[in-house]
Amino acid sequence: MYAILDIETTGGKFNEEGITEIAIYKYDGHEIIDQFISLVNPEREIQDFVVKLTGINNKMLRNAPKFYEIAKRIIEMTQDCILIAHNASFDYRILKTEFSRLGYDYQKNTLCTVSLSKKLIPDAPSFSLGKLCRHLGIPVTDRHRANGDALATVKLFKLLIDKDNNKEIIQETVKYFDNRHEKMRIVKILDKLPEKLGVYYVHNEEGNIIFIGRGTNIKQEVNKQFLKKTSKAEKVLKRVHEVSYQETGNTLLTRLKYHLDLDGMRPKYNIIRKRKNSVKEFNNHNFMIVDKGRTPEEHSVILIENNEVIGYTFTNLAFQENQLDVLKSMLTPIENKALARTIIKNYLLRNNVQKIVRFDDMDIA
Numbered sequence: 001m002y003a004i005l006d007i008e009t010t011g012g013k014f015n016e017e018g019i020t021e022i023a024i025y026k027y028d029g030h031e032i033i034d035q036f037i038s039l040v041n042p043e044r045e046i047q048d049f050v051v052k053l054t055g056i057n058n059k060m061l062r063n064a065p066k067f068y069e070i071a072k073r074i075i076e077m078t079q080d081c082i083l084i085a086h087n088a089s090f091d092y093r094i095l096k097t098e099f100s101r102l103g104y105d106y107q108k109n110t111l112c113t114v115s116l117s118k119k120l121i122p123d124a125p126s127f128s129l130g131k132l133c134r135h136l137g138i139p140v141t142d143r144h145r146a147n148g149d150a151l152a153t154v155k156l157f158k159l160l161i162d163k164d165n166n167k168e169i170i171q172e173t174v175k176y177f178d179n180r181h182e183k184m185r186i187v188k189i190l191d192k193l194p195e196k197l198g199v200y201y202v203h204n205e206e207g208n209i210i211f212i213g214r215g216t217n218i219k220q221e222v223n224k225q226f227l228k229k230t231s232k233a234e235k236v237l238k239r240v241h242e243v244s245y246q247e248t249g250n251t252l253l254t255r256l257k258y259h260l261d262l263d264g265m266r267p268k269y270n271i272i273r274k275r276k277n278s279v280k281e282f283n284n285h286n287f288m289i290v291d292k293g294r295t296p297e298e299h300s301v302i303l304i305e306n307n308e309v310i311g312y313t314f315t316n317l318a319f320q321e322n323q324l325d326v327l328k329s330m331l332t333p334i335e336n337k338a339l340a341r342t343i344i345k346n347y348l349l350r351n352n353v354q355k356i357v358r359f360d361d362m363d364i365a
Helices: 048-054 067-078 088-101 113-120 129-136 146-163 168-173 180-191 218-227 231-239 251-265 318-322 324-330 337-350
Strands: 002-009 019-027 032-039 082-085 110-112 198-203 209-215 242-247 287-292 299-305 308-315 355-358
Touching: 002 048, 002 067, 002 088, 002 146, 019 048, 019 067, 019 146, 032 067, 032 146, 067 088, 082 088, 082 146, 088 110, 110 113, 110 168, 113 146, 113 168, 129 146, 180 218, 198 218, 198 251, 209 218, 209 231, 209 251, 218 231, 218 242, 251 287, 251 299, 251 308, 251 337, 299 324, 308 324, 308 337, 318 324
Parallel strands: 002 082, 082 110
Antiparallel strands: 002 019, 019 032, 198 209, 198 242, 287 299, 287 355, 299 308
8 A cells, every 4th residue: 555645845954844735645556545635834934935836825824734733644644555755755754854743753664756767767858756747748737736746646656556567676666664675685785795705895776886895704794894883884885786796815815906996996985095105125026926715726826027016816726827928818917016015015024825936037027
């Protein structure tokens, strides 16, 4: 069951607005089965630009019921319903604020026809209610009045229901007040991640990488990131669409790849500190670092040539490590060689690796 509504307000500071008009249509997925339309005395002044937009002024509302007088009717109309509106977050916030002033915790699952339209009619030139209805040939009367906009939203929702053949998109778009849909979405993301050492990449809906992390257990580290309560962490959680990853097999390669990717990609929600790169050379100019790979039979190899970090790869055969031409053809090249040298030098000063193979006095070009 759905309660499709539109609310007009006084305007003003965030969460200080008052309702001036409300229209609710109870819809069972096939037809309207109940309706409630009323002007509301907001007990505060209406902003001038709102008067010009809606035509509703303070004089019209002088004898209108106050919100507490219609609150019970609104609860009855929306009982056991998903709340639907065009830009539902606004209408739902206004209702919650009004009920909160009465000491009542009003909680509803919501569905926004803007979000739904973007998924089902992605080629629409605009997703404002008026322009979208014009594009779809939906007649609209009394624009910017609660009843006119609510009726237009009913007609739009009917069309969207028809376009969503399996009703899967509608179900996916519902925002649950207890965040159960969000929790299930995060669980699905976590289920795909390994409990392995490596680097992970958080992508938004457009596929862009917005955050990079690392850890000895990728699944555990991503879960920790999603549980953080910092402003940036909550923005990452809100925008995450999927998480990709790369296993690394050892701490040095994890550290190297993490910092190189941060430097190259510069994700929006990572804090990237300035690093002073070392100008000191390695003790040996030509060598390779061999360490653990992603599986027991695999090695990771980082190649340093003429005191520059050339690249890294994974090998399964001693033949690949012993034949430099073969090894070089397998390398993932490194662009920021100064950063890579600093990371590797700092790591080797404090940590051990499986082995270092030197090529003293050899021409390895």
